[in-house]
Every structure is written in structure tokens, then in C-alpha cells.
Amino acid sequence: MIYGWTNTILHIDLTSGKISKTSSKPYIREFLGGRGVNVKLLYELTKPGQNPLDPQSPIILGWGPLVGSGIIGGNQTEITFRTYPNGLYGTANFGGQLGPEMKFAGYDHVIITGRASKPTYIYIENDNIELRDASGLWGKDTFETPDLIKEEIGDPDIKVLCIGPAGEKLVAFASIEHNYRAAAGHGAGAIMGSKNLKAIAVRGTKGIKVYDAEKILQINEELVNRGKEVGEKKLKEVEEEIERRREGKETNWIVKRKLGASIGNLNGFSEAGLSWDDIEKTNPIVFKEEQKGAQGFYPCYACPSIWRWLDCPWMVKVPGDGVMVLGCMSWYVYRMYTSDMKTLLEADMLMSRYGLDHQSIMGTISWLMQIYDKGIISAKDTDGIPMEKGSREAILTTIHKIANREGFGNILADGALAFAQKLGKEAEYYLIHKKGLLQSVSYDYRVHVNRALSTAVDTRGDTIRSSSGLFTPTVMYFKGTHYNNPELVREALRLAKEAYGTEKAATPWEYEGVENLVRMYQDFCLAGDITGECIFVFRGIYEFKADSFQPEVRELFANMVSAATGVNITADELWRICNKVITLERAWNIREGHKGREDDTIPRRLLEERLPDGPFKGYTLNKEKLEELKSRYYALRGWDIETGIPTRETLEKYNLKDVADDLEKLGKLPKTKEA
Template identity: 35%
Template sequence: MYKGYAGRILRVDLTSRNVKVEPLPDGLALNYLGGTGFAARILWDEVNAETDPLSPENVLIIATGPVNGTAFPPSGRYMMASKSPLTGIWSESHVGGHLGPELKYAGYDMILVKGRSSEPVYLMIDDDRVEVRDAKNIWGKDTRETVKTLWDELGDRSFKIACIGPAGENMVKISSVISEMGRAAARTGIGAVWGSKRLKAIAVRGSKDIEVADPDGFMQLVKESIRMCTEEFFGKAAQDTLGKYGTPCLVEMLNSIGRLPTKNHWTGVFDKANLIGGEAVRSRYRFAQVPCLACVIQCGYISYIREGRYAGTITKGPEYESIFALGSNCLVSDIEAIIHMNMLCNLYGLDTISTGKTLSWAMECYERGLLTKEDLDGIELRWGDVEAMIKLIEKIARREG
């Protein structure tokens, strides 16, 4: 097996609760490298065009690459793939943080999940010890409560946990998987695939080393990669801006060139962009920096609202995409409301981008008379109406109405 890889695939059949470990084929590593490449090959081989994405026959893939868990930037990212319940075709969603590296430290390059459990379960991975455990006590909980409950049950907060919320359990087609209480594998409805399999969470802890073929040569590549990111790809000014403000700095930048999605994409300019951009977040609500493993930029952060209407709101981000989707695209200029809705989406396990864009589309339909108050269970969905948006976010998560 090539260096850099753990050299093993973890296969889980939730119908039988059978778990087995297979060697990672050399040909797979050589020809498909890792991550998306691995997932594309597996999906091609194991899922056909007629497979229902929410059926037991669909495969859930969690994949890493050869540099995950090393000092190479940004080695914290991993990916999930499946056949999408949203589109019926390829599903791919990437997420940062530390769970991907932890999976490598536990000794696995990929997890492949098939079947459907008769009851809610979660997967516990502790190096070579792998168990499919009962999850009835956490089914129905939001993603934050799920993680806290599992940490108490496992007795160790070093476990890295990815889970679904009520939206995934209800197989909402824009549901996400929340990794480490705020990093989202959000696109293409991957959370619904977890829900269809009755898989609530995966908890991973590992202690193995990752071997590289030439440690000295590898560290030279790491240094060169850092130099290229700093001096060539981003540039020092862009790196400093992203590190200071995170991706919300893109709000005002894109607004200045007419590229900020506004009013369901009717325009690219929002006259209140300064109220929801990087400085608006950083000046009052940025609480802590939470970078991915080995990241040069370190843009990840946590927001916290200390007082007022949304006091107590604490959430990872929001990122630029969440801000435009729940903000300018719905004509919302209240950054606290955006932060709060971002938190709700993370707790329920909803894709903030798809949720926000669904709401902005519905707002335009309401404005044009294509949707009525009766269609929306008595909700008047006008542009910028945060309370109406919150009510609909809750309904989407529970598949009500």
C-alpha cells in the first residue's frame, strides 16, 4: 500500500449490523487518489441508475485522501457522497474540521454504509473497535444535543462526531450532516440518506500514525505549499483579510461589483450589504477562531450574540453563502437574525444555502400571487420578514404544512 493512506476501508451493513474491514486496493489509490475520486468509483460500481436514493441499496460514502491528517494544508477536509435524493444523480458534499483526519488516525480511508437499520443507530469507531450502537435516545434531538449526549455516553470529548438533526431524520431533501457541531456537509441532501438508513451519528476516535514515504521531502512540500498559498494563490493581503474576517468579507467585495445575490437573484447589489458583511460580524459577534487542521487561512470562527432578541445564539459561522442565502437574497439586513437562522439550520440539520434560496423563491412567488397565505398555513411571507422565515425553517425541518 502506498504511504499516506491508512490502507483500509470500513464496510457497514446496517440491515444486518455487520461490520467488516477490507484492504484499500492499490489500483483505487493509484487511479483515483482519494476523496471524490474514491467516491465516484465506488458509486459507479455499487449503485445503478434505477436505485432509489432513499433505499437500503444506496451507498453512503465518507472518504478521505492521502494527506488528510498530515501537516499538508488544508488536510482537515473530507467528503461525503451518495446518490442524491435531491437530484437523483451524483451527490458530493465537502466539510472541514477534524473528523476526516480522525478517521485516518483510526486506520480507515473510507467508510461505506449500505442497508437500513430497523431502529435508529449510531456508528462508534475507536481505532480497531467498531460498533453499531442503539440511538433511540438521541433520535429526535438536534445536532448540538446529539453531540453532547454522545460525549456523555462515550465519556470522552475527544471523539469527533458527525450527525443529522430532525431534518435528516425526516428525510428532507435539503438536509445536511453537521460535523463537530457546526461544520456542514450540506449540499445535495446527504442528510436524508443518513435518515433513510436510520443512521443518526458517527463518532470517531483514533490514535494511529500516518506514514509518509519521505518525511523530510514531505515537509519541504508542506513549506512550499504554504508559501504558494500565501504568496501566489491568495496573496498576503487576501490571506490576512480572510483570516481576520472569514468568508463574510466576500459580502461587501461581491456587492461592490454587482455580484451579491439579492432578492432571489433579481439583482447583484444590496444597499444594506455593509450591515451583514465581515466587519458587521467581527465587530460585535465573533467569539472564537476555530480553524480546520493545518489550514493556512484559518477563516473558521464562532459567532455569539450576548444580548437582545436573539441573546444566547451561538453558532459556527455564518459563512458568506449562508449570509447571502438567508440575508441579501431574502432582503434581510439584520445580521443578528441571519446568525440566529444559521444556528437554527445547523441545529435542525438543514443546508443554509438551499433553505435560504427556497425561502427567497417562495417570497417571490408570494409577491406575484403564485403562493397564498393559505398555501403557507397562515404565514405571510413578505421580503425581509424574519419571523416568517423562522416559522418556515421549523416547518421545513419537520416536513410540516
């Protein structure tokens, strides 16, 4: 008897229409599920150097053993593929309701290959799989598409993921959307579009057998109780924040943004032309006051979301265009150089409807505004539209043009790097990207060494989830020094020492202990991604203990998996799987042409330019220290210190001898014996 998993991988070839099923059993003990099994399947199913848009290049969906188990937060869908356009490793996820439904229909993973001869959507109703004509859906946006599918099938409870017009047109920033959530980065939507696949709709009624329902209820009760405690603490913080505003004092929202040091996307606060009052408009308290109506929480499956009521998915009304689910709006203000909320909400809505990754698009527009401001481009380069900072016309028109591949948007749609290369070296210098990917520019991390390291070494190239940037001790330390509160500073230092072995890890500009910090946060995220658990549930409840993946949190993850599956997994075993998965991801990238240490870079500007103003004026990153830090990180992972490539010893330790052999045949395996 198998519990927690469904023991089924569904294979769909869109070229031939062939549908088959295999067992997931050979994979789950070693890789658990979600991102873990996905990367193993990707390794097996892809050939080195394959084009991401090659019909045989797969898109793999996976749901870990906690998805649909009833455990709070067990709802994540992981989508793994070859990134477009750079061809390296891509994986992205979302919560919502689709994952549990897919498990209830009977599937741990779905592998899609081939290219349909006409627009198609896949309809899965338990064992019944249909490839349906999506010609009438082609061109529809990501809000219309699910409604039309539900109407066609006559079942409002169907769960749908889909692409918008941007994915259909193979835009490099295209996302896959589900119920206001997105698997956004790395061109996932373009891969679906290249397969003529508009959507996947699912209805599952079989349920899922769990091993120990009592234990699951008990775990949930503990989570809720802890969540309530944290919720009360947060409510108190909100009351204090309201009070601070009433008294005209600086709010905590602003203090945290000052620590973020991210004003103006590398151009500094003053050059951005913004004031702290502009940033304060994105304070959830202010924002919610102003965006009256249609507000509320919009939690995912099996999530009371009580611990994150301030900043988890919540709904607002977009003027004239319905309802939208939002996260943090301060990023928009920094990057678009405006606090005109009407424009920013419209932009947000447009990107979601078209199926575009918000982070990448904002990074692109922000860059265009900077190089326009510096006189590197003129309106002639952008179809007569002046890319003035904060311009409503520039923001909205660029989004339309990218999504529809019109004019200059057609080149941008192949990636901002393609456009930068056309414009020349100076324009390219100002583009903040990692191998053409623009996701992680939310923080200016010249004072956040952990963010620099995690961006450099992340197996996904660049992602908003590489690192939080603002960890609890860091925020406490900054607040403690800002408000002259020695007790808070002491507590920050104590936490940093306890979790990362050095007090210096509390100060974001220090390099000591950062390898531990990055490794623990990556492994915590991986634990979520391979089990199917939402990391925000844990971050909400366990805060710092989750970020630093402390024994208590590892133990809880392991207990949850054991309760759902009946497989007695220890905390150490779970942690070992995390390390194994990231090592296989790294090896896959190396096989595909990633050069290890040489490619573990961050954008030049972050190393060469100093912060022009703000509380951290004059700071920048140190290249030599960053290289030393990379060595320490590689050593922790068991990768070769010189090249940053997994060693044979490490690969064999994880039963990945075949992978070591492959790398050796390609002449890519490091010669050293010891990591």
C-alpha cells in the first residue's frame, strides 16, 4: 500500500497524442517528489544542448507527498523545464488549488513532450485524459481562459493552469498562471506556448490516502496554535505601526525599506526622484486603507493563512478592471520610479492577464528608463515613446508591446539581453541580469552579501526565491542600531551566532558565516519544494527558525512526510535529499554548459559601483571576498572548491554514479579527489 503519493507519472506526448502511465516508485524514496523527482526526470529525459523550444524538450509538473495530504500548506505545484532562452535549469512553483486536485486525480507527476498540431488544452478527469481543441482560447488572457474552460466542460470546480498571449508568442518573460498565482520565471510560459499547449485543466475526485490522519491533525493543531501566537504578535506590530503613523513617526515599513537599500534599482534614492512618502504609500496599512472594497485574503488550499494576514495573497480592486491578488507593491515603486498606484495596479493587472513575469518586466522597464535618462537611448529606439522615469505611457505601452511582440517589444520579447546587445555595450552595462535572466533585482544587494552569494550560486540562475535578503537577525540588528536599542542588537547577535556560528551573520555587509546562511535557507526552500509544502507557512510560523532550517524545523518536515506516507524518514535523511537534489541540479547545469565558478557571477555594476546615497552610502561588494565565500559554499556542498563542480565522491555518495560518469565523458568532472 502506498500513502501520500499516488505512484503514478502521467506521460503525454502532444505530437503523437500518446498517453501513458508509469510508476513513480523508483524515484520517490531517493528524491521524494516535486522539484526532487522533477530534476531526476529532467536529467533522464533531456539530451545535452537541446533547444528549450525543441518539441522533445519536456515540461515536467510535480507534486510532493504533502500535497493534498491535508497538512496545512501542502499545496505546491512545481514546474521544471529548460529555461528559455538560455537553456539552463529552470524550475518555478505556485500554490493555489491545482496541486491537490492533480493528486486527487491520481498523479504525482505529469511529463509533457511534443508539439500539438493546433492549439490544445489537456483535460484530466481522474483516469480520463483528453487533448482538446483550444483554437477558441488562443489569444485569450489568463483570466478569461479558465472561465471559458470551466464553461465548456460545465464544471465550475475544475482547476486550471494556463498561459496568456505572451506565452503563445514565445515571449522570454512568459509565465504560467493559476488562480492569480504564477510559475513566473525563466520562460515557463514560452515552453508551453512552443508546444501549442494553452492550458491544463484538472478534476480529481479520488482523494489521497494518508498513512496517519491522526498525526496530521495533531501537526495541524500545533501549526495553528503556533500560528495564532505569531498572528497575535503581528497584530500587535500592526497596531504599533498604526500608532506610529498617527503620531507622525517613521514607520517600521520605512525602516525595513531603508535596510533594503533598494531604492531606484541601483541609481540611489535621490536619482530615483522618490521620497520616503512615496514608499510609504506601499505600506500595507496605507495601501489597504486606500484600496477600499474587494479586500480580503485569498489563501491557497489547506491554508488558514492566519499568520500572514498582512502580506500574504490579498485581493484589491483594480480601477475599471476587476479584482487582483497582490503581494508587495514597494518593488513596483522602486523600479517604475512612480508612486502613482493607479498606473502600477494597471501594470500589475496587465502583466497577469498577458501571462508575463512581473519581476522581469519591471526590471526591463526600469533599465530602459535608466538608459533613457542617461541619454544612451532616445525615443527613436522605443518606437517614439520617451522612456521617462515613472511615465505611465512608457510603463503600459512597453508591457503591451512585449506581450504582443510589436515594434521594439518584439526584440525585448526575446529577452532584455537581446535588446541590450542590439543597443550596444553601454546599454548592456546597465542591465542587471544573470545570463539574461532578470528576476532577482528586487534588492540592491550591495549591502546584502548573502543575497550576492545566493544569486551567484543559485542553480536556477536568478530567482526572486534565491534568498530572502532580509533575515530576522539582520532586520533586528538594523532596527536595534537605528532606534538605539542595545537589547535588540544583542538578541540579533545571539540568534546569528546560534544559527550560523558567528555574530557577524547579523550584519548584512559581513562575509563571515554567510555560506552557512545561504546553504540553510536554500535547503529550507528545497525541503518545501520536494515535499510540496509552502515555505511561507513555515516562514510565517517559525520565522527565523525556518529561514535557518533549524533542527526543530527539519524534524517537523520529516514528521509531516512520515505521517503522510508511512515512510519513516528522519530529519537527517530529508536534509541529505535536499543536498542531493541541489547537487543533481548543479550537475545538470554543468552538463548543459554552465562553467561552475566562472559562471557563478553577479552583475558587474554591483561590484564596481558604490551606493550613491541612503543609509549605506559608499558600500559595494568585494570581489575577492565573494570568491572566498564561494569556495566555502562549494566545500559545504561537497563540490570541488576550485571549479565549483560536484566531485565524483559527492555524486557517488548520493547514488549518482551515472551522473559522474556522464560528466567525466564530457571532460567536465573535476580532477580533484577531495572537495
